[in-house]
Amino acid sequence: MEETSENRPKKPICIALLAHVDAGKTTLSEGLLYTSGAIRKLGRVDNKNAFLDTFELERERGITIFSKQAVFPVENLEVTLLDTPGHVDFSAEMERTLQVLDAAVLVVSGADGVQGHTETLWHLLSRYQVPVFLFVNKMDQEGTDAAKLMEELKKRLDENCVDFSGCPEAFFENIAMCDESVLDAFLETGTVSDREIRKLILERKLFPCFFGSALKLSGVEAFLKALSRYAPIRSYPEAFGAKVYKISRDDQGNRLTYLKVTGGRLRVKDLLTNRRMAGADASGEEKNAKRAKEARPEIHGSEGEKDIWEEKVNQIRIYSGAKFETAEEVRAGTVCAVTGLTKTFPGEGLGIEAESGMPVLEPVLTYQIQLPPDCDVPVMLRHLRQLEEEEPLLHIVWNEALGEIHAQLMGEVQIEILKRLILERFHVSVEFGAGNIVYKETISDTAEGVGHFEPLRHYAEVHLLLESGEPGSGLQFTSACSEDVLDRNWQRLILTHLEEKEHVGVLTGSAITDIRITLASGRAHLKHTEGGDFRQATYRAVRQGLKKAQSILLEPYYDYRLEVPRDTVGRALSDLQRMHGTFGTPEQDGDTAVLEGAVPVVNMRDYQTELAAYTKGRGRLSCSLKGYLPCHNAEEVIENIGYDPERDLENPTGSVFCAHGAGFVVPWDQVEEHMHLESVLQKKEAPEGAQVEVVPRRQPVREYTLSPEEERELDRMAEASRRRAAQAQKKVSYAGKTFTCSKTNAPGTQRDRTAEKKSEKRKEYLLVDGYNIIFAWEELRELAEINIDGARGKLMDILSNYQGIKKCTVILVFDAYKLEGFQGEVQRYHNIYVVYTKEAETADQYIEKTAHEIGRKYHVTVATSDGTEQVIIRGQGCSLLSAKELREEVEFVNRELRKEYLNRPGHDRNYLFDWLDEGTARKMEEVRLGKKET
Numbered sequence: 021m022e023e024t025s026e027n028r029p030k031k032p033i034c035i036a037l038l039a040h041v042d043a044g045k046t047t048l049s050e051g052l053l054y055t056s057g058a059i060r061k062l063g064r065v066d067n068k069n070a071f072l073d074t075f076e077l078e079r080e081r082g083i084t085i086f087s088k089q090a091v092f093p094v095e096n097l098e099v100t101l102l103d104t105p106g107h108v109d110f111s112a113e114m115e116r117t118l119q120v121l122d123a124a125v126l127v128v129s130g131a132d133g134v135q136g137h138t139e140t141l142w143h144l145l146s147r148y149q150v151p152v153f154l155f156v157n158k159m160d161q162e163g164t165d166a167a168k169l170m171e172e173l174k175k176r177l178d179e180n181c182v183d184f185s186g187c188p189e190a191f192f193e194n195i196a197m198c199d200e201s202v203l204d205a206f207l208e209t210g211t212v213s214d215r216e217i218r219k220l221i222l223e224r225k226l227f228p229c230f231f232g233s234a235l236k237l238s239g240v241e242a243f244l245k246a247l248s249r250y251a252p253i254r255s256y257p258e259a260f261g262a263k264v265y266k267i268s269r270d271d272q273g274n275r276l277t278y279l280k281v282t283g284g285r286l287r288v289k290d291l292l293t294n295r296r297m298a299g300a301d302a303s304g305e306e307k308n309a310k311r312a313k314e315a316r317p318e319i320h321g322s323e324g325e326k327d328i329w330e331e332k333v334n335q336i337r338i339y340s341g342a343k344f345e346t347a348e349e350v351r352a353g354t355v356c357a358v359t360g361l362t363k364t365f366p367g368e369g370l371g372i373e374a375e376s377g378m379p380v381l382e383p384v385l386t387y388q389i390q391l392p393p394d395c396d397v398p399v400m401l402r403h404l405r406q407l408e409e410e411e412p413l414l415h416i417v418w419n420e421a422l423g424e425i426h427a428q429l430m431g432e433v434q435i436e437i438l439k440r441l442i443l444e445r446f447h448v449s450v451e452f453g454a455g456n457i458v459y460k461e462t463i464s465d466t467a468e469g470v471g472h473f474e475p476l477r478h479y480a481e482v483h484l485l486l487e488s489g490e491p492g493s494g495l496q497f498t499s500a501c502s503e504d505v506l507d508r509n510w511q512r513l514i515l516t517h518l519e520e521k522e523h524v525g526v527l528t529g530s531a532i533t534d535i536r537i538t539l540a541s542g543r544a545h546l547k548h549t550e551g552g553d554f555r556q557a558t559y560r561a562v563r564q565g566l567k568k569a570q571s572i573l574l575e576p577y578y579d580y581r582l583e584v585p586r587d588t589v590g591r592a593l594s595d596l597q598r599m600h601g602t603f604g605t606p607e608q609d610g611d612t613a614v615l616e617g618a619v620p621v622v623n624m625r626d627y628q629t630e631l632a633a634y635t636k637g638r639g640r641l642s643c644s645l646k647g648y649l650p651c652h653n654a655e656e657v658i659e660n661i662g663y664d665p666e667r668d669l670e671n672p673t674g675s676v677f678c679a680h681g682a683g684f685v686v687p688w689d690q691v692e693e694h695m696h697l698e699s700v701l702q703k704k705e706a707p708e709g710a711q712v713e714v715v716p717r718r719q720p721v722r723e724y725t726l727s728p729e730e731e732r733e734l735d736r737m738a739e740a741s742r743r744r745a746a747q748a749q750k751k752v753s754y755a756g757k758t759f760t761c762s763k764t765n766a767p768g769t770q771r772d773r774t775a776e777k778k779s780e781k782r783k784e785y786l787l788v789d790g791y792n793i794i795f796a797w798e799e800l801r802e803l804a805e806i807n808i809d810g811a812r813g814k815l816m817d818i819l820s821n822y823q824g825i826k827k828c829t830v831i832l833v834f835d836a837y838k839l840e841g842f843q844g845e846v847q848r849y850h851n852i853y854v855v856y857t858k859e860a861e862t863a864d865q866y867i868e869k870t871a872h873e874i875g876r877k878y879h880v881t882v883a884t885s886d887g888t889e890q891v892i893i894r895g896q897g898c899s900l901l902s903a904k905e906l907r908e909e910v911e912f913v914n915r916e917l918r919k920e921y922l923n924r925p926g927h928d929r930n931y932l933f934d935w936l937d938e939g940t941a942r943k944m945e946e947v948r949l950g951k952k953e954t
Contacts, residue, residue: 030093031253032353034280035153036102036117038145039127040137044157046070048127048234049090049103055240056099058092058340064235071341072103087117087266089355090340095248100355112383112411114141116265116366118148119376120280120355122254123221128156130164130231134176136581136642142177151221151252153228154181155243160233173229184228184246185239198226214249222252256352260284261373262292264364267409275409276337276357277364282373286336287349292361292370293330334360365409383415383428387435388453391425395448401425403446407438428458457622459657460574460648461525461566462534463488468701469565470691472675473556475683479545480553482514483700485538486565492647495523495532499539506542513551514539517558526566526665526673527573527658533648534574537562540700556676563673564688567665573657574648578624582615583640584631589613590835590862591634593886598795599623600652618646784828785874787867788906789884790815791835796885796903818910820850825913828881831855831870833863871898 039045049072053059063070072088087104102121104114118124124145128138145152154177156169166183173181180198182191195217196206202216220226228246232239261283268276337344337357350356367376391400401418404425408416415428429435435452442450469484489496497518499511518537525532544554580601584592589606592615596603601619608614624643631639651657665673673688675695686694794800794811804811816832823830830852836842836859844858857866864886871880875898883901901909 030096030098032098032100032351033122033251033253034100034102034120034353034355035123035125035247035251036087036104036121037125037127038104038114038141040129040132040135040141043127043129043132043138044234045127046072046103048125048155048157048240049101051234051237051240052101052244053090053092055237055244056092056094058090062237087113088339088341091338094244097248097251099247102355113266115144118144118150119367120263120265121148121150122353123151123153123252125153125155128154128169128173130156130159130166130169131161133169133172136579136644139176140644146224149224151224153221153243153247154230155234155239156229156231157234159231160236160238166231169231170229178227180225181227181229183231185231185242195220195226217250218252221250222254254353256281257283257372259372260286261352261369261371262286263373263376264368264370265366267364267366269406269410274359275362276359277361278355278357279364279370280355281350281352283352283371285349285351286333286354286356286358288333288336288347290333291330292333293328294363294368294370295328295330329363331361331363333358383458385455386426386428386458387455389425389427390451390453392449397423397425400446400448403442403448407441427452429455457575459528459530459651460533461527461530462532462572462574463566463569464572465570466701467565467569468540468699469561469563469568470675470695470699471557471559471561471564472677472686472691472695473553473560474678475676476678476681477548478550478553479543479548480557481543481696482539482554482557482561483541483697484558484561484565485536485540485701486562486569487536487538489534489536491534491649493534493536495534496536497539498536501539501541506544510542510544510549510554511539513554514542514558517555518562521559523559523562524668524671525571525573526563527571527654527663528661529663529665529668529671530573532566541697543697560672560675563665563671564675564691567673567688573651573654575651575657576621577618577646577649578621578643579646580615580617580619580624580641580643582631583609583612584615584635585638586611586613587860587862588635588639589615590864592639593864594791594795595627595630597886599627618649620652621645623652783878784826785878785880786823786826786828786830786901787870787880787882788819788830788832789863789867789882789886790832791863792884792886793903793906797907816849816852816854819852822910822913823851825916829853833857833866835863 037045037049047064047070050059050063050070053071054062059071072090087102090101090103092099092101102117104117126138126141126145128134142152154173156166156173158164159166166185170181170183182194182198184191192206192210192212195212196203198220202212202220205216206212217226221228228250230239230243230246232243234240260281262279262281264277264279266278268278270276335358336347336350337359338347338350338354339357344357347356364370369375389404391397401416404416404427417426418424427438429438429452439450439452442448463486466485466487469486471480471482471484473480485500495518497515499515501511503511518539523532524530542554542557582592582596586608592613593603593606596615596617596619599619600623601617603615603617606613606615628641631641665671672685675686675688675691676683677686677694678684692699790812794804794808794815800811800815803814812834819830819832832849832852833855834857836844836856840859842856842859844861845856847854847856855866857863864884867882867884871882874880879899881899881901883903883906885903
């Protein structure tokens with residue numbers, strides 16, 4: 021072992037255990053503490069005596085809810101171990117610990133492999149650039165295979181996952197393959213030094229993997245030895261710095277600030293402040309003011325100006341489980357809890373440490389907190405603010421208009437825990453209303469927002485440029501205004517006002533995101549301008565810009581991984597289409613099909629129960645939050661919410677101007693007529709050197725530029741429309757008689773028959789996925805909800821009429837795979853064939869097989885909107901009709917039928933349609949020769 025010494029002081033290192041729920045994370049923490057000698061008795065989650073399950077709620081539920089720490093020695097290291105929640109409802113608690121870690125231990129269940137939340141954790145660790153060790157647990161269970169699991173880790177996590185549990189001959193070679201420079205050294209020496217391995221781990225170029233069973237202490241000791249040998253040790257600066265990652269309270273109600281010292285030393289009675297020191301980011305003061313005000317509104321002023329605090333450290337505690345030891349001084353690298361600080365918040369940086377960014381995992385549901393009738397609302401609101409300090413993403417909001425308290429939560433488990441916590445701590449029994457989706461809004465174009473605030477003896481005007489940002493980028497604020505136009509102190513104040521508030525959109529009143537807001541211009545008065553004037557002007561400029569821009573409603577989406585038995589793939593794909601999800605071609609893994617894609621959260625909320633029912637418990641669903649994407653039913657949501665931006669008095673869209681010694685309100689669409697500065701956006705778009713004329717207008721002018729793809733699509737639609745009009749009126753005169761004709765391909769489809777006309781005529785088949793069409797056509801779907809047999813019968817009648825006109829062979833296919841022992845059936849219904857598939861055979865499987873068998877000999881068209889089926893059919897060389905296109909064909913044929921029927925003398929049904937085919941040509945020839953009367 022390299023670089024070891026018995027006399028060397030132990031180096032501090034902070035690691036955390038992360039895992040999907042039930043992977044054995046808490047059991048592994050028990051094994052690590054017991055093996056290292058930190059505890060004498062091995063506890064178990066099942067026995068409710070695990071060392072780090074310090075809360076009664078955790079012992080009862082058998083899950084970790086709050087992150088805890090324990091300290092234990094390992095040879096030359098003093099390890100601070102953080103045990104984090106594994107349940108997705110408490111992901112925010114887990115994410116906060118990542119900002120103080122030196123390394124993470126990702127625990128994977130050997131029985132379950134890499135799950136959806138495991139991949140979410142992996143992406144988070146990559147975002148925070150945390151070195152990772154992997155421990156594959158539960159290898160004592162039957163069916164686990166280390167080689168297969170190793171392949172899965174490399175495929176789904178990273179190619180540089182290397183097995184460290186043994187020492188095979190290829191051990192150093194596998195490590196060397198992770199970096200070119202290390203590979204060159206390995207080819208010369210045949211080995212890799214411990215120093216190089218530590219460097220690779222620190223740079224996230226190597227991820228050591230270990231296999232074992234925490235419950236039986238298998239592989240735990242080997243992991244601890246490897247940790248002491250390869251742990252990445254960081255160096256810290258001499259200047260003081262600290263990162264706050266958690267706020268809580270002890271049994272006596274003392275406020276605890278959990279932090280990691282990232283520079284210098286921390287001593288009892290030291291004065292700490294949120295004032296930025298050299299080395300921190302320049303905008304830290306404004307960010308701290310915003311976050312501090314949100315965390316403690318009862319302490320920080322309502323005006324939102326920067327509040328600099330300075331407080332003394334009363335006590336330093338080093339926790340290990342439920343107990344702690346006090347310390348007079350701690351060095352850099354130490355994780356501790358501090359008393360005496362009342363204004364800190366999670367993610368705050370102290371000293372030279374910068375503030376953390378906004379968390380990735382956010383709650384997507386909002387609930388009303390229902391209080392008992394005798395509860396004092398103001399007192400309860402203060403209590404809930406204390407919980408918000410410990411869990412900032414609760415986002416406690418008092419709705420003045422409705423007289424309600426709302427909170428944002430991750431799911432049902434968190435609700436149960438929160439109700440219990442409120443009852444135990446504040447002795448109040450609360451209930452939660454039905455959860456609603458947390459929507460957001462953004463814009464798709466660029467707009468200039470103007471805000472003016474000029475009541476008597478006040479003055480401020482602000483021009484903001486609002487631009488669409490990258491998805492997931494949040495709100496970005498910057499200034500492009502010259503100090504010759506507006507002094508720097510006013511510009512900084514405007515940026516502070518932009519950051520201090522959660523701005524809401526104009527569609528539903530939801531928070532805006534993914535927008536770049538640039539201060540473009542502004543004006544102050546030497547005598548009458550005050551700080552509050554720019555606040556009003558800034559808020560109004562944002563709202564006016566949103567009214568002028570093209571707003572988009574966003575909703576949260578899940579990334580999902582769905583594993584179902586092969587015989588239920590059709591049902592799964594149908595469900596995903598119904599839920600407006602995306603998916604690719606299913607991957608086959610034995611008897612299991614794997615589907616991956618994205619789906620709106622609102623449609624996936626109760627699907628786990630439905631999945632278990634139709635797969636008889638064999639299906640598996642794992643979801644992780646993907647982010648916010650355009651809402652799939654925006655119009656419906658906007659209508660249901662019924663938000664009117666003009667009635668939102670807290671977020672006005674208009675501006676205030678002054679005339680004749682009195683202020684008056686100007687609506688948002690008339691602000692340009694009264695504003696005092698030029699329009700920056702019009703000036704920017706004007707040619708260089710051209711004189712800019714600001715033209716007052718009452719309505720904003722929007723210009724839409726079509727992309728080349730959109731122009732081609734419009735041209736295609738126009739050409740299709742012209743063809744449709746020509747076909748509908750085309751007449752053929754022959755031998756003194758007039759015949760109505762139409763092409764065999766009705767307008768509105770994607771098929772091109774030009775080449776086919778030149779070739780020999782082939783028999784045509786139309787294969788229709790019955791249930792796909794039924795649930796795609798609104799009137800059939802509504803009928804199916806009442807009577808599915810009625811919907812089938814109506815579709816059969818429609819296709820019978822269609823076949824009578826088109827003269828192709830129609831095969832209508834319905835799923836009957838749920839009927840046990842059913843051998844399949846083909847029926848003749850008037851002039852079409854109706855197929856009911858056999859047991860375990862879906863409609864898409866039958867259509868795929870039939871298209872493969874007859875596609876080379878005949879012209880086959882498949883009517884379906886099933887995305888996966890369309891991919892397969894294209895591979896067979898067949899034509900496609902979506903459900904919408906089939907509907908258009910049927911409607912076109914029906915219109916022609918009615919028109920021809922009304923134009924015929926006496927409404928003679930014998931000659932409703934004379935298609936220009938063999939039969940029509942023969943009739944015309946017989947008329948010419950006088951052999952037949954018309």
